[in-house]
Amino acid sequence: MAEAILEDHDQYSCSICLDLLRDPVTIxxxxxxxxxCIGECWNTNDLNGIYxxxxxxxxxxxxxxxxxxxxxxxxxxxxxxxxxxxCSICLDLLRDPVTIxxxxxxxxxCIGECWNTNDLNGVYxxxxxxxxxxxxxxxxxxxxxxxxxxxxxxxxxxxxESAQCLAGxxxxxxxxxxxxxIKAVKSCLECRASYCETHVQPHYNVPALKKHKxxxxxxxxxxxxxxxxxxxxxxxxxxxxxxxxxxxxxKGHDTVPSTIERxxxxxKMSIIFFPLMTQLNLITKCY
Numbered sequence: 094m095a096e097a098i099l100e101d102h103d104q105y106s107c108s109i110c111l112d113l114l115r116d117p118v119t120i121x122x123x124x125x126x127x128x129x130c131i132g133e134c135w136n137t138n139d140l141n142g143i144y145x146x147x148x149x150x151x152x153x154x155x156x157x158x159x160x161x162x163x164x165x166x167x168x169x170x171x172x173x174x175x176x177x178x179x180c181s182i183c184l185d186l187l188r189d190p191v192t193i194x195x196x197x198x199x200x201x202x203c204i205g206e207c208w209n210t211n212d213l214n215g216v217y218x219x220x221x222x223x224x225x226x227x228x229x230x231x232x233x234x235x236x237x238x239x240x241x242x243x244x245x246x247x248x249x250x251x252x253x254e255s256a257q258c259l260a261g262x263x264x265x266x267x268x269x270x271x272x273x274x275i276k277a278v279k280s281c282l283e284c285r286a287s288y289c290e291t292h293v294q295p296h297y298n299v300p301a302l303k304k305h306k307x308x309x310x311x312x313x314x315x316x317x318x319x320x321x322x323x324x325x326x327x328x329x330x331x332x333x334x335x336x337x338x339x340x341x342x343x344k345g346h347d348t349v350p351s352t353i354e355r356x357x358x359x360x361k362m363s364i365i366f367f368p369l370m371t372q373l374n375l376i377t378k379c380y
Contacts, residue, residue, distance in 0.1 A: 108148055108364055109134060112221070117166055118159045122151040128159050181221055182207060183307070188297065190238040195224040201232050202304065210350055220356070265310040267292055277310035282322055285313050318342075326354035 107114050109130040116128035124146050126134075135144050135156065144153045180187050182203035189201035197219050199207075208217050208229060217226045258276050260266035266274040267289035277287035281296060283305040288296070296302045314323045314333065321335035329346035339348065 111360060111364075114166075117162045119162055120146060120157050120159075121153060122146045122149050124148050125162070128161060132159060184309075185307075187238065187242045188303075190235045190242060191232045192235055192238070193219055193230050193232075194226060195219045195222050197221050198235070198238065201234060205232055206306075207352075210352075265312065279307045280310050280313055282306040282308060282313060285315075287311075324351055325349070326351045328354075 106112060107117075107125075107127045107130050109126055112127075114125060114127055117125050118128045118131060119125045120131065126147075131147075134147060142154070144156050145151065179185065180190075180198070180200045180203050182199055185200075187198060187200055190198050191201045191204060192198045193204065199220075204220075207220060215227070217229050218224065260274045260276040265277040265280065265287045267277045268286045269292045270289055275289040275291075278290050279293045279296070280287040287310050293307070296305055296307055315321060316323055316335035316338060319335050319337040321337055323333035323335055325334050325336060325339060325343075325348050326332075327334050327338075327343045327346050327348050329348075330343065333351055334343050334348070339346075
């Protein structure tokens with residue numbers, strides 16, 4: 094579910110604010126933007142009365158009318174209502190949800206780890222809108238939002254338990270299922286193990302295990318030299334390395350946490366593919 098939401102987010106994002114379209118408008122070249130974003134862009138960068146599309150750079154001699162697309166707006170509202178249920182850091186349903194001052198919500202553990210890992214000079218930022226806070230905002234659990242998440246999770250679990258299936262070729266199997274090779278749904282980076290929907294539950298309920306980092310079921314990559322997790326990306330050598338590598342082969346190199354590098358590349362990829370997806374959609378509609 095989370096992966097599908099992420100794909101929709103990339104397809105229907107405004108390339109200016111990189112968020113889901115709000116009050117969407119489509120300009121003559123076919124590209125769509127938030128009404129406020131494209132309006133501000135044109136008002137700020139008005140050069141001799143020539144207005145350009147920020148993506149394809151097509152020029153318009155007169156300012157195109159910005160009329161709200163009602164159909165696209167309805168699609169955005171449906172996507173947004175689904176997106177609000179998901180933490181944009183772990184891409185899963187919110188757990189112990191907290192809402193920070195800018196209005197975005199995250200799992201308490203996810204945003205806490207993000208800020209503890211990426212604390213830069215005491216300035217804390219929202220991973221989505223990048224709003225900065227000079228002091229660390231309090232992370233208080235939202236009881237109402239938590240109840241909603243539990244109901245959603247309960248429904249999702251009932252469906253998944255009835256649909257548990259065997260791991261197929263190339264798929265990850267649960268390390269704790271005896272006998273049949275049940276398909277895994279999550280992998281734990283700390284335990285270095287993969288779990289089916291049933292065996293992953295302790296990671297959601299046991300306090301000590303709740304601190305572990307769960308990801309989509311996958312083969313967990315480790316450093317072949319030190320047998321440690323590849324938690325760092327070396328921009329100098331353009332490869333993922335472990336913390337021990339920073340003490341020898343990659344000492345003094347330009348490095349960042351691998352999560353930061355991944356997020357930055359996702360943003361860059363969305364900017365690259367957005368115009369392509371828009372053109373593909375237009376071509377599809379013609380047929």
